[in-house]
Amino acid sequence: MTLARTLRQALTIARRDFTATVFTPIFLLFLFAPLIMGAFGAVGGMGAASVAGSNSDRARVVAIVPDAAARPIAEADTRLRAVFRRDEEEPPALTTLTAGADPAAQARAAFAAKDYEASAVLYGPLATPTILYGPRGKRAADYLGVLAGQTLAAQQLGGALPRVTVTKMPFERPSGAAGGDGGYRQSASFAVFGVFLLNLFLASQVVGTMAEERNNKVIEVLAAAVPLESVFLGKLLGMFGVAILFVGFWGTIVAKLGSFLPPEAAAALALHTALPLPVFGVLFFVYFTMAYLLLGSAFLVVGALASTPREIQMLSLPISVIQMAMLALALAGTAHPDGTMGLAAQLFPLSSPFAMAGRAATSASLWQHGAAIAWQLLWVSLFIVIGARLFRRGVLQSGSAKPRWRRAKA
Structure with missing residues (x-):
């Protein structure tokens, strides 16, 4: 009953945050942010290309x-x-x-x-x-x-060189041949970068939401009504719903645009994975979810502890640096997934979703993914519990400041 009640309370808060975020005009600006950034990048690229073109001419x-x-x-x-x-x-x-x-x-x-x-x-x-x-x-x-x-x-030779008539035929290297997993590793790098970029853009949105409600004293009202663990989990799920809406919107657009590509371009961009593509797509989504929950819970703690935008920036910088380090660790692990670096990337909680997303492209084994998802869920739970306790003791000034073992000793 306690777990069901906690989930029910968390889903109530998630629904509240989802509707409060999506049904606002500013959400449209967030939704079309990639298009706006792409437009600015295209304008800058055209300017740079014109300058480079004038020099190359x-x-x-x-x-x-x-x-x-x-x-x-x-x-x-x-x-x-x-x-x-x-x-x-x-x-x-x-x-x-x-x-x-x-x-x-x-x-x-x-x-x-x-x-x-x-x-x-x-x-x-x-x-x-x-x-x-x-x-x-x-x-x-x-x-x-x-x-x-x-x-x-x-x-x-007394004239032009002899002409050679070449017959070119495409050939796909079999997966069991030496070097045949090169396409798998390329797909693994794509999976790692995809999970990283999506979370880099989406997970940081949790910080502003938590800090805003803390300044408005709304979080204290919620904490008086439901346990803080339910508040943190609900906010995390609510913003994850926003992220799913964002990914679904742009994923549909990219899929539709991909259907207009020439066959040669589509073949060049096709993914080659050890697992069937539908299974790989499901695992990619699951690891995106795990990475979002892990990084989102960390950002949630930052937003709960920070009271000003300056403090948010100062606390978010170390998390962003850690994200880049986790990306480097996961990419290094894709080259040797069964080596020391690969195993370290798969076991460390913050890099595990990235590394396992790459593992889904290079290995056909499924039991490892089940163990990794359970391991990552454990750390999500720990981050939420630790964040709630830090917020309760540091911000709400409630609860004991001493650990339980010290209180028992006293």
Whole structure:
């Protein structure tokens, strides 16, 4: 009866917090925050791209060669550029200059040209060329070295290099082969980052709610009516409902947009997991829930103990630093999930949801997930109980300030 009554009281408070948060105009701003941030990021990216584009249009790689080598080097440049895809950065465009009496002076003068910006300049015999390059022109210098080799080979063969007809066929490496779990590890990293980013954005909302009700004395009214453990659990569940609404809204939009992707792009973005994708999706949601409850309970304690926005910022900073450390630990554990680092990440309570989300992508075993979820629920309960006691003794000034064993001794 006590557990049922505690859950009933917690659900009542959760419903109150959920409706008080969702049915407000400010919730729409929170719901569309990713779109607003994405718009600002797109504007900044377009500005940076325009600046970079204007600079790349003037960038050149320069080859100072005799007139007889001008055409072969241009043909070799065309062949080499066919290797680069659209999403890859090509070397700057090629400009050829006729070699004069002093090619070294010509190369130095090319860096001062007003018509273009030279990244790298080649001069001298193609067998032993000299290449000068600027501060960010080392890759362009490497390209000029390969270009000189291709041109020299074509000249020695008495014409263009022979053309090779290649048949390209996609092939998926079997999971049991050496290195076949590379796709699993990539999906594991995606799962770790997904759980982390969602919680980083959503779990911190609990702090403001708790601090606001503490300043308004509402929390004291609730604490007089129901146990503090029910208050803390109810607020955590209420804000988790808000997080589920947020994730469901944007998850539906992303899924709909994904259906319009070309088949090649959809195949490149597809997840490869050891477990079936529906099972992996369920476990991903469960570990997102566990991470939210763990971090949310920690933020809840921060909001309960802080009385001013400045105190909230000061107390939230260590939690954010710990989150980043847990992310690094979980990512390190995905590389060797059965090693010492992987086991440490799976056992430590704050990093366990992240590490186990990655484990769901690399391992087909299910019993480990059941044990991990029970372990994480234990720590959620401990955080809620400890937070309620800290709030009761530090803020409400109720309860004994001494531990039970010291009171018994007295």
